[in-house]
Amino acid sequence: MENNPIFFADGTDPKMLEAYRKAQETFKYFWREQSWEYRRIIPGLSVSCVKVAFSQEDPSSDTPAVEHMWINNINFDGDFIKGYLINNPNTLTNVAVGDYVEIPLNEISDWLFAMPQRAKKATGLSKLFSSSSKSPLPKAYGGFTIQKMRSDMSPAERRAHDEAWQMDFGDFNDIEIVYEQKEHPENLVEHPMSRNMKDELVKFINENPAEITGQDRNGYTLLHTETIAGNLSSVEVILKAGADKSLKTNSGKTALDFARQLNWEHLIPVLED
Known part of the structure; x- marks a missing residue:
C-alpha cells in the first residue's frame, strides 16, 4: 500500500x-x-x-x-x-x-x-457474447x-x-x-464462522477443559477474547461449559466490561444473566 x-x-x-x-x-x-x-x-x-x-x-x-x-x-x-x-x-x-x-x-x-x-454468473445474451474472464x-x-x-x-x-x-x-x-x-444482514449480528464453528468449539473444550479457566500473561481468558471479537455462539458455548464471568484481566476488566465498552449489544444480556 x-x-x-x-x-x-x-x-x-x-x-x-x-x-x-x-x-x-x-x-x-x-x-x-x-x-x-x-x-x-x-x-x-x-x-x-x-x-x-x-x-x-x-x-x-x-x-x-x-x-x-x-x-x-x-x-x-x-x-x-x-x-x-x-x-x-x-x-x-x-x-x-x-x-x-x-x-x-x-x-x-x-x-x-x-x-x-x-464472480457473477453471466446469463442470457451476456453469457453468449461475453469474452471477458477478468475476476x-x-x-x-x-x-x-x-x-x-x-x-x-x-x-x-x-x-x-x-x-x-x-x-x-x-x-x-x-x-x-x-x-x-x-x-446476509444477519452477519451484522454475528460472524458466520462463529455460528459454523460452534460444534468444533464444543469438541475443543471437551478435549481441553483447562482452556475455560486458563488466563494468559495479561489475564485474558477465552471468554474475554471471544467477547472482544463479538462471537455470540462462542460465548454461549464457553459459558455453558462453566466459565467464570467474574475473572478479570490484569487491567481489571471482566468480559462484560469489554462487551459494554465495545457496545456488543447482543452479548451484554448474555453476560449479565
Missing part, C-alpha cells in the same frame, strides 16, 4: 471528523473479521489495515505536524490496537516503516479490509476517510484512485462494514 498515490484532505473538515468517529465506532467489526482471519487455514483477506494519526512537534508552527498512515498485522486487546507501520512518512522523522505501535481505540482515524468477490476486484469494507475523499473526486479521479488501490470501493454513500452485508 505504501506505493499508492497519496490523496490529501482537510482533517478539520466536519465530514472527515465524522469519518474518524464512524471508524472508531465500527472498529469492532474490523477486529471481528481479523480475529477470524488468524484462524483460517486459507487466508480470506487481501488487505487488512488500520489508519493512525502520527504526530511530531513542528518548530515552525504552534501545532504539531500530523500524518495519517496505515498499520497492519493488527492485534487488539479491547483497549489498545497494535500493529506495524507500512507507509513511508512524508515529513515526520520520529517514525519509520516497520515501527511497532500501540494506540487506544479512540485515536484511530480509519480501518479497511478487502475480500475477494464471487472482479476485491471488495473494500470500511474505509470511511477514503470514501469521504472519493466523494470529493470527479468520476475520472475516482476511477484512477480505485485502479491505484486495485479495490472495488463501491458507492461512497453506502459503506459496508461486514462481509456480504446486503446479501
